[in-house]
Amino acid sequence: MDFVLDASIAGCWAFEDEDASLATAALKRLASGNAHVPSLWWFELRNLLIVNERRGRIAEQDTAAFLNFIGRLPITLDNRPDGIALLALARRHRLTVYDAAYLELAIREDLSLATLDASLARAARAERVGLVE
Numbered sequence: 442m443d444f445v446l447d448a449s450i451a452g453c454w455a456f457e458d459e460d461a462s463l464a465t466a467a468l469k470r471l472a473s474g475n476a477h478v479p480s481l482w483w484f485e486l487r488n489l490l491i492v493n494e495r496r497g498r499i500a501e502q503d504t505a506a507f508l509n510f511i512g513r514l515p516i517t518l519d520n521r522p523d524g525i526a527l528l529a530l531a532r533r534h535r536l537t538v539y540d541a542a543y544l545e546l547a548i549r550e551d552l553s554l555a556t557l558d559a560s561l562a563r564a565a566r567a568e569r570v571g572l573v574e
Contacts, residue, residue: 444573445547446476446516447540448485449557455490455499455507467555467573475515477550479522479542486511519546534564544568 446467453464467476490504499507522545530548531541540561547554553571556562565572 442470442474442553443550444470444474444476444553444555445543445550446478446482447543447554447556447558447561448482448489450555451482451486451511452489453557454510455503456493461557463555463557463573470555470573471514471516475517476555477517477519477546477552479546480518480520481539481542483518485539519550522546523549530564530568534560534567536560536564540564544570 444467450461450464450467453459453461454468487508490499490507493499494501494504522542526548527538527541527545530536530544531538534541534544536544540558543554543556543561544564546552547565547570548568553573554561554565555573556565562572
């Protein structure tokens, strides 16, 4: 079943010490469906990796291997957000525009959302968007 994947979930897959059952559930879900992400996800994921390289948490070669792994997964970048709806969601739920982009995509495509972000999950529930659990 298809769903919207946020960077907090995908980031867990890069680190062995991350133990998030939601991240594991999302990865398993990719065996039978596709993940959809707003285009900013591409940058968010790479920023997460480079920040953790600088902290010594992941080596450069492990970043490359992880991005190779991600590149083989059924993940579709969405480049056509509804800007008006996105801003309305950000205002209504006091989200960053970045987080609202995930919620807007889930609503527009009628998909559930996989996130570890508590504020985003709260907003999703308020908008009656299903959460990957």
